[in-house]
Amino acid sequence: MVETMNAMDAMSGSLAECFITVEGNRYNFMQATNIEVKMSKTKVKVPILGRTGKGNKSTGWEGTGSATFHYNTSIFRELLYRYAKTGQDFYFDMQITNEDPTSMVGRQTVILKDCNIDGGILAKIDAEAEYLSEDFEFTFEDFEMPEKFNVLPGMKI
Template identity: 45%
Template sequence: MPDAIRTMFAGDVISAKLASAHVTISGNRYLLFQAKSLNATIEKDKKEVPILGRLLKGNKSVGAKGSGTLRIYKNTSLFDDMIMDFVNNGVDTYFDMQISNEDPTAKAGRRTVILTNCNIDKMTVAAFDADGDWLEDEISFTFEGLQIPEKFTLLDGMQA
């Protein structure tokens, strides 16, 4: 009889709520407990490669771009200060952001990602909503580097 199909245990799913975020701005590190959600992606830049003897073209990666969005509860001036310094003084601030995910019920452990040389693209500078609950802001940004100093552990049964 063949080996039984292994499946993941439900307890090994990482809770999206159990995370922490820190930003380092001009050498000062801050816990970003205002963060509500983050999505950072790398998009590869590819060029098509026509190949003699094949109908399908190949694809060659030639670069990449890092970008993301950070949604926060608007109760900090950290990001406002960066925009104001740029608008008023022409000083464009770059910062690092560290995100850690760790669910104590999951056997995968902890994963930490550091996005380096982050730079704000777009953010809200003033808002209100008479029908809303609280102030939030969605900050679009780019980043130029990526480190993953802590990686999830392979779950039991993944290695074939």
């Protein structure tokens, strides 16, 4: 008989925390409704004698992310304003923790280092909206994983 995952081990999408630390100030980024972070490896094609195809060699990586959050904070707008007026850029760290108490996988925390947003919305109105939200995209330079999900029973054979 094949062992399968229990439904209760699927992670709830809303049971998460996000904290941002910018210029020594730590914020509970509870306004976030969606965050997705990716790491993309950079590769080069490697010609190999005796093969008709080329190999692939990893040479580095790039970290990118996107976030959607409620339009109810001016923290990033203030920093974008400062950048526009002075050229002084800003970087921040973002800590994301997923934990669903019904799941056996436990808790995972990822800390993104030296995040830098690509830009942002300065003002917004929408007379038909139930609520306002905004999106931003960002890059990051490094990351840590101080907490990792547990391996579910049946995964490791």
